[in-house]
Amino acid sequence: MIIKTTLALFSVFIISCGPMQNQSAGDENNSSEMEAKKMIAEGYLAGKIIYSNIKDDCEYTIQLESGERGIYYVDPVNLKEKFKQENQPVWVKYNGLRQMNRCNKAIPVEVTSIVNRTE
Template sequence: MKKADSIKAQDHQNHQIQPPSADHIAGLIVQGNSLADKANINEEGNSCPWFLKLENDPTRLLDPINLSEEFQQDDTPVWVIFSGMRRMNRCPEANPVWIQDMVLRNR
């Protein structure tokens, strides 16, 4: 293993415990249908495919519009940086956000 690869692996392990930067927030990716109830179903009968729940505000649901496939697993803890989006909501209970950076983390 190259030294650079070793440093990257070590950085990845550290990010699982501590945020990669001061801007990263602890969150949890949750599959939309696992939280789906009548409030989460839109007029077409569809729920958001994925939600992002923030650890510091668990009642607030976000709709990560550009969620990468590698993070599309139910109950996945992450460090995330996101920005709000000015667009119509895909589902009534979650605000749409754009993921700027996301890293897996331990609970």
């Protein structure tokens, strides 16, 4: 719970510290910023689907970013087929699982909600 709260607060901080947008791109950028603020407020984390075909590695992970941890990966044990696309940006909510890791770089999680994210 503390990690999720910290991640949400850090994400809000990063978004609010972004560069000023020029007026010509204002509508599209404002829409993306509004979507990001809304999703973060709802408890989602911004991530990106990563594919690996390396032996003993998780086939699909979600790359997330946290202020204190930097970039880190979670292993979604219940990722739906439609989200198994390399570099697909997503919004994700998950619960940690108390089970052995399936690979070294990621912790196993159960995805509770996932949606496509526009960049």
